[in-house]
Amino acid sequence: MKEDTFFGKVLVVGRTNVGKSTLINQFITSKISITSRRPNTTQTHVTGIYTSKVIQFELIDSPGIQISYKNYLDKKKLRDTYNLIKDTNIVIFVITSFVWTPQEKNLLEYIKKKNNEYIMVINKIDKIKDKKSLLPFIFKISQLIKNHEIFLISAKKKMYLEQLLICIKKKLPILNHKHLDHIKTTCTKKFLIAEVIRETLINLLNKELVYAFTVSISFLYQDTKKRYTIKSIIFVNNLRHKKIIIGSKGKKIKQCCCKSRYKLEKLFKEYVFLNIQVKIK
Template identity: 65%
Template sequence: MKKETIFGKVLLVGRTNVGKSTLLNKLIKSNISIISRKPNTTQTHLTGIYTDKLIQFELIDSPGINYIYSNIEKKKLRDTFNLIHEVNIIIFIINSFIWTNHERKLLKYIKKHNDNYVIVINKIDYIKKKILLLPFIQKINKLTVNHEIFLISAKKNIYLKNLLIYIKKTLPTSFHRHVHTKKTTCTKEFLIAEIIRNTLMNLVNKEIVYSFIVEISDFYQQNNNRYFISSIIFVKNIQHKKIIIGYKGAKINQCHIRSQNKIENFLKEKIFFKILVKIK
C-alpha cells in the first residue's frame, strides 16, 4: 500500500533579529537566508524547502516586523500579513523576556486570522538560570491558551528536533511540490545578489546599510563550466558611492574578494566576477 505524502507551508514571523533566518537555515540545512547582527537584514520573503522522505514543507522567512510605516515597510507588512492568512503553520519567534507592543499587535492579528500558530522562545542558550524564564513562559501561556510554546536555541541547534516533530505531525496530507534535492524557491541570481549584499553590509557603516541595492546584470556559464557574473551596486548619491568604494577602492576590493570566495563556495565552481557601483 502506497503511503500518503505530507506537504504544507510554514511561516516564520517576529521582530527583527530574533533568529528567524538562523532557524530557517538550520531546519533546511542550507545557508540561503542572510544572517547578520545588523537589524532588518532580511529585506524580502525567502522560501526554504525541507524534504524528508514522505514529508515536505516550504519554510518562509519574513522580514522583521517593527511597524515603521515607510512605503517599503508597509509593503513588507502587507506581504507578511497576507501570508499569515494562507499558511498551514505560523511560527511566532520571540527572544527571551522580550514582549512589547510589537509582539502584542502581531499576536492579536495572528489570533484573528489564523489559529494555527506556535510560540518559539529563541536564544535560550544566553540564559544561565533557566528557572528565571518560568514567569515569562506563564505570561505567554495565558495569552496563547491551548497553543504550544517551544524553547530553543536556533544557533546552537538546541531542541530544534521537538519543533520539527510538531511541524511534521501538524501538516496536511498533500502532494509534494518540489523535487527532493531542491533547497529553495529562490534563483541562483537572487542568492548571489544576497551574498554580495550581506558581504557589503558587514563592511559599511550602519547608516548606509539600507541605502543600496544589488542587482545581477549578467549571469551565465561558459563552455569550460566557469561562471561569468557581473553585479551592480546601486546607491542613492555620490557620497554613498564614495563610502562604498572606499579610499583608493579599498572597501569595494574587499567586498569583491570576500564575495567571490563565498560565491565560488556556493556554486562549487570558479567564477569570473565583476562589481560596479552606480548612482540610481
C-alpha cells in the same frame, strides 16, 4: 499500498533580529536567507524548501516587524506578511527571552484571529545563563497562547531544533510534494547572488548606509566546466555613498568582492569569478 506524503507552507514571523533567517537556514541546511546583526536585513519574503522522505514543506522567511513604518515599501511588506498569515498552514512566531512589546502583542492577536495553527518559539536561549530566570516569562506567554506549543531553542547553536521539526511535521496536511527532493529554495540564482553580496556589504558598512544601496546582477554565465562568471552592479544614491562603499584605494569593495565570492563558491560548490561595480542611480 502507496505511502501518504505530507506538504504545507510554514511562515516564520517576528520582530527584527530575533533569528528568523538563521532558523530557516538551519532547517534547510543551506544559506538561502541572509543574516546580519543589523536590523531589517531581510527585505523580502524568501522561501526555502525542507524535504525528508514523505515530508516536504515550504519555509517562508518574512521581513521583521518594526516599531514604525515610514514608507510605502515597508507598509507593503507588512501587508504581505499579514496576508501570508491567513494563507499558510502553520505560523512560527519567533521571539527572544524577556521581550514582549506592543508589536509582539498586536502580531499575536492577528495570528489568533486568522490562523489557529501557530507555534511560539523563544530563540537565543543559549545567551541565558540562568535558565530558571525564564520561567516567569514562559508562564506569561503560556497564558496568552493556551493549548499551543512553546519551544525554547537556539537556532544559531542548533539547540532543540529537532523537537520543533517534529511538531511542524505533525501539523502538515496530507498532500503531494510540489518540489523535487534536491530543491532547496524557490529563489532564482540571481536573487541568491544579489542577497549574498548585500549581506556582505551590510556587514562591512556603517549603519547609515545599510539601506542606501541596491544590488543588481547584470551578467550570469556558467561555462562547460560549471564555473560561474558573475557581474554585479551596486547602485547608490549619491557620490558620497559611492566613495564609502568603494573605500580608500578600493579596499572596501575589494573586501566585499572577495568575501562574497567565497560565500558564493560555498553555496554553489563551484568556482566563481565575481566582478562588482558601484554606480550612482
